[in-house]
Amino acid sequence: MKLLMLGGTEFVGRAITEDALSRGWEVTVFHRGHHTPPPGTSALHGDRTAPDGLAALDTGEWDLVVDTWSGAPTAVRDSARLLRDRVGRYAYVSSRSVYAYPAPAGLAEDGLLVGGSPDAGPTDYAEDKRGGELAALDAFADRALLVRAGLILGPYENVGRLPWWLERTARGGPVLAPGPRDLPIQYIDVRDLARWTLDAAAAGRSGAYNLVSPSGHATMGGLLDACAATTGGGADLRWTDPDRIVEAGVQPWIELPVWLPEGEDYDHMHRGDVSKALAAGLTCRPVEETVADTWAWLRALGGAAPQRPDRPTKGISAEREAALLGL
Numbered sequence: 001m002k003l004l005m006l007g008g009t010e011f012v013g014r015a016i017t018e019d020a021l022s023r024g025w026e027v028t029v030f031h032r033g034h035h036t037p038p039p040g041t042s043a044l045h046g047d048r049t050a051p052d053g054l055a056a057l058d059t060g061e062w063d064l065v066v067d068t069w070s071g072a073p074t075a076v077r078d079s080a081r082l083l084r085d086r087v088g089r090y091a092y093v094s095s096r097s098v099y100a101y102p103a104p105a106g107l108a109e110d111g112l113l114v115g116g117s118p119d120a121g122p123t124d125y126a127e128d129k130r131g132g133e134l135a136a137l138d139a140f141a142d143r144a145l146l147v148r149a150g151l152i153l154g155p156y157e158n159v160g161r162l163p164w165w166l167e168r169t170a171r172g173g174p175v176l177a178p179g180p181r182d183l184p185i186q187y188i189d190v191r192d193l194a195r196w197t198l199d200a201a202a203a204g205r206s207g208a209y210n211l212v213s214p215s216g217h218a219t220m221g222g223l224l225d226a227c228a229a230t231t232g233g234g235a236d237l238r239w240t241d242p243d244r245i246v247e248a249g250v251q252p253w254i255e256l257p258v259w260l261p262e263g264e265d266y267d268h269m270h271r272g273d274v275s276k277a278l279a280a281g282l283t284c285r286p287v288e289e290t291v292a293d294t295w296a297w298l299r300a301l302g303g304a305a306p307q308r309p310d311r312p313t314k315g316i317s318a319e320r321e322a323a324l325l326g327l
Contacts, residue, residue, distance in 0.1 A: 001020070001023070001025040001026070001063045001064060001202060002025070002026045002028070002061070002062045002063045002064070003017075003020045003025050003026070003027045003028070003062060003063065003064050003065075003066065003198075004028050004030060004057075004060070004062040004064070004065045004066075004083070004087065005017050005020070005027060005028065005029045005030065005041075005065075005066050006030050006031075006048075006065060006066065006067040006068070006069065006079060007029075007030075007031055007067075007068050007069075008027075008029035008030075008031060008037050008038075008041065009029065009031050009034070009035035009036065009037045010035060010156060010158055010306070011152070011156045011157055011158050011159075011190060012068045012093055012149075012152060012190055012193065012194070013066075013068050014037075014038065014156050015154070015155070015156060015190040015191050015193070015194040016066050016068075016193075016194040016197060016198065017029060017037065017038050017041060018038050018194070019191065019194040019195055019198055020198055021038060021040045021041070023198070026042075027040070027041045027042070028041065028042045028043075028044060028060070028062065029041045029042070029043050029044070030043075030044045030045075030046060030056065030057060031043065031044075031045065031046075032045065032046070032047050033045045044056040044057065048069070048075040048078070048079065049071070049072070049075060054078060054079060054082055057079070057082055057083065058082070060086065061086045061087070062083075062086070062087050062088070063087070063088045063089070064087070064088060064089050064090075064091065064198075064201050064202075065079075065080075065083055065087050065089070065090045065091065066091045066092075066093065066197065066198075066201070067079065067080075067090065067091070067092050067093065067132075067136070068093040069092075069132055070095075070125065070128060070129060070132075071122050071128060072120065072121045072122040072128065072131075073116065073117065073118050073119070073120050073128055073130075073131025073132045073134070073135050074118070074119060074120065074121065074135075075132075076092065076118065076131070076132040076135040076136060077118040077119065077135035077138070077139070080135050080136050080138070080139035080140060081139050083139075084139040084140055087140075088143065089140070089143045089144070089145065089201050089204070089206075090136050090139065090140040090143060090144050090145070091144075091145040091147060091197055091200075091201045092132055092133060092136040092144065092145070092146055092147065093147045093149060093193075093197065094129045094130075094132060094133050094146050094147060094148045094149070094208075095125070095126070095129045095148060095149055095150075096148045096149065096150045096210055096212065096269075096272055097114075097125055097126040097129060098113050098114055098116070098126055098129050098130040098133065098148060099111045099112065099113060099114070099268070100112040100113060100114050101114075101126075101264075101268060102264035102265075102267065102268050103267065103268045103272070104267060105267040105271035106271060106272075106273050107271075107272055107273060108210070108272075108273040108275070108276065109148070109207075109208045109209065109210055109273075109276060113130055114126045114127055114130050115127060115130065116128070116129070116130030116131035116132075116133070116134055117131050117134065118131050118132075118134045118135035118138055119131075133146050133208070142206050142207075143206060144206055144207075145197070145200055145201055145205055145206050145207070145209075146207065146208040146209070147193070147196075147197050147200075147209060147211050148208055148209060148210050148211060149188055149193055149211045149212065150186050150187060150188055150210070150211065150212025150213075150269065150272060151185075151186065151187040151188070151212065151258065151269065152187065152188055152189075152190050152193060153187050153188070153189060153190065153258075153290055153294070154189040154190035154191055154290050154293065154294055155190065155191070155293050155294050155296075155297040156190065156297065156306075157190070157294065157305065158305070158306040158307060158308045158311075159307075159308060159311050159314075160257065160305065160307055160311070160313055160314040160315070161257035161258055161314055162227075162257070162258075162290075162291070162294050163294065163298055163305035164257050164314045164315040165223070165224065165227045165257060165258070166227050166230070166231055166291070166294060166295050166298060167298070167305075168227075168235075168315065169224070169227040169228045169230075169231045169234075169235035170231035170232065170234075170235075171234075171235075172232070172234030172235050172236075173234070173235070173236060174236045174238050174325050174327060175224075175228070175235045175236060175237050175238060175321075176238060176240055176245075176256070176316065176321045176324055176325055177220070177224050177237040177238055177239045177240060178220065178239075178240060178242060178245055178252070178256045178259040178261075179220070179239045179240055179241055179242055180220075180221075180239070180242070181219065181220055181221030181224075181239050182219050182220075182221055183219055183220045183221075183259075183262070184215045184216040184217075184218075184219055184270065184271075185215075185218055185219060185220060185223065185258060185259075185270050186212045186213050186214070186215050186217070186269070186270045186271070186272060186274075187212060187213055187218070187258070188211055188212045188213055188284065189284065189285055189289075189290045191285075192282070192283065192284050192285060193211055196211060196277065196280075196281065196282050196283075197211075199281055200280060200281070205280060209276055209277045209280065210272050210273060210274045210276065210277055211274070211277050211282065212272060212274055213274070213284040214274055214278065214284070215270060215271050215272070217284050217287070218287040220258070220259055221239075222287050222288075223258065223287055223291070224237055225237070226287055226288045226291040226292070227291055227295075229288075230288075230291050230292050230295045231295060238325055240324065240325075242261040242262070243261075244324070245261070245324065246261055248320075248323075248324055250316060250320065250324070252265065253265070253269075254312060254314060255314070255315060255316040255320070256316060257314045257315065
């Protein structure tokens, strides 16, 4: 297989690139040149937001393109149109955020969607992703695969969710743990996303798939226990009633990453229907493996985890945490 990876140097794109290389595929990475792609790839440089930024893609043929773009849909539109006669299939890594809020528990791929346009400039994340989907469908029709990922965790994370919990538990001491500890969560290890996406594309699958673990694959307790154990066992998890956390004005998801109290937000993010992807071969590794491998990657960096500049930093301050714990 010949893969053209649009991106391929960070988080999701890097995981997909590495998975393709492990299969013996021929991989071309198209990127701006700010980061080094994995060894074994061929590199083409360009900026999808600049005039003539796709010039490096004017020639060449590939079996598959994978695109993770999350900005203006016009970037997906222009790439897909340029490549549609020289590429077999187009896999667009979208998001479950394309479902109109609030998505009820158990929502499948036929749920109500937000508006979006392939001709739009940057708006908000959900509409940008939906516009990207429409751009891929417009150019590739039944050769387009829409991977509607949920919460993504794992090595190379540059959003700051799992890295924050790992760094916090590594510091040890009393840790504010948002309850209940048996609260089911849904996420996808980036490497499981990569494997499924390439398997599905190679098998000729098309259309939309929710891609996240089944609800209950892991819990907040399982996630944070794994973080505490992996980072040395010095963290004292203090499980705290969710109402108390909310009443204190703490921002779920931002100040306490991954966690949402039960309600509309929780149903939207952690209770999606993934039966279609499971039937198409999705498997999810244990949360302990995701946590351990992410910690090993962080330690190998020798410094702070990378952080996307277009995403807010995560984590509660030490002062707010201590106050809630009564310290």
